[in-house]
Amino acid sequence: MTTLELDGVHTYYGESHILQGLSLSVEAGEIVALVGRNGVGKTTTLRTALGLTPPREGTVRFDGTDVTGMEPHEIAARGMGWVPEERRVFSHLTVEENLRVAAHSAADPGARIAGAYELFPALDRFADKEAGDLSGGQQQMLAIARGMLGDNDLLLVDEPSEGLAPQIVEDVVEALRAASADTTMVLVEQNFRLAMDLADRFYLIDHGVVVEEGETAGVTSEDERIRRYLTA
Numbered sequence: 001m002t003t004l005e006l007d008g009v010h011t012y013y014g015e016s017h018i019l020q021g022l023s024l025s026v027e028a029g030e031i032v033a034l035v036g037r038n039g040v041g042k043t044t045t046l047r048t049a050l051g052l053t054p055p056r057e058g059t060v061r062f063d064g065t066d067v068t069g070m071e072p073h074e075i076a077a078r079g080m081g082w083v084p085e086e087r088r089v090f091s092h093l094t095v096e097e098n099l100r101v102a103a104h105s106a107a108d109p110g111a112r113i114a115g116a117y118e119l120f121p122a123l124d125r126f127a128d129k130e131a132g133d134l135s136g137g138q139q140q141m142l143a144i145a146r147g148m149l150g151d152n153d154l155l156l157v158d159e160p161s162e163g164l165a166p167q168i169v170e171d172v173v174e175a176l177r178a179a180s181a182d183t184t185m186v187l188v189e190q191n192f193r194l195a196m197d198l199a200d201r202f203y204l205i206d207h208g209v210v211v212e213e214g215e216t217a218g219v220t221s222e223d224e225r226i227r228r229y230l231t232a
């Protein structure tokens, strides 16, 4: 079943025409990576799906429903979650409180939070610590855990590895892999190798359109069809 489908979307910031007829689809259970140079429109693609920057043309379908033009909170309520680039944890709440806020609408929040701790043992260790005092990697894990607790069918994760040390990136990758067992994911990722490693399929974006797509297996940034879009 198709979870997310963007069909010929054109998205603008004011007069800036950013997405220029972009189409992609995500099947239930997949991890799909959006890759491409800085500024080509990856984050804008997520914002378009979420209704934060709705398209002027084209359609967004989520779980079979046309959600184009719906308010972001309506789309979110249908089960589309977002782990934004800037992470947005509540820094003055503890880890546990952050998780409780995210799980408030779940049928059994306690069990869900216990499940999250199993998946992210580092969070369990720091349950009583204020989120603002966590390291960048721990905050990223908290942001992912919060996205999962929202009972989402689809989680859009923007630049999870940004600004993290390589060892911590490994932990975050493991967390995303574990999280993907329950949730379909779209991942925006600058680190090409990591994106290919984690995702099942990829879309390579350039100037607001998809220029290459396919399975990730065996794909490297040295492939000529990829390299010319990644190097300036």
Ligand SMILES: Nc1ncnc2c1ncn2[C@@H]1O[C@H](COP(=O)(O)OP(=O)(O)OP(=O)(O)O)[C@@H](O)[C@H]1O
Binding pocket: 013, 016, 018, 036, 037, 038, 039, 040, 041, 042, 043, 044, 045
């Ligand atoms: N709020 C905004 N107002 C105007 N222009 C914007 C806004 N946000 C992004 N842009 C511009 O839109 C273009 C696409 O940005 P977007 O963030 O989608 O790119 P990206 O591929 O995600 O790259 P990055 O990794 O740098 O975020 C860029 O040229 C950016 O400068």
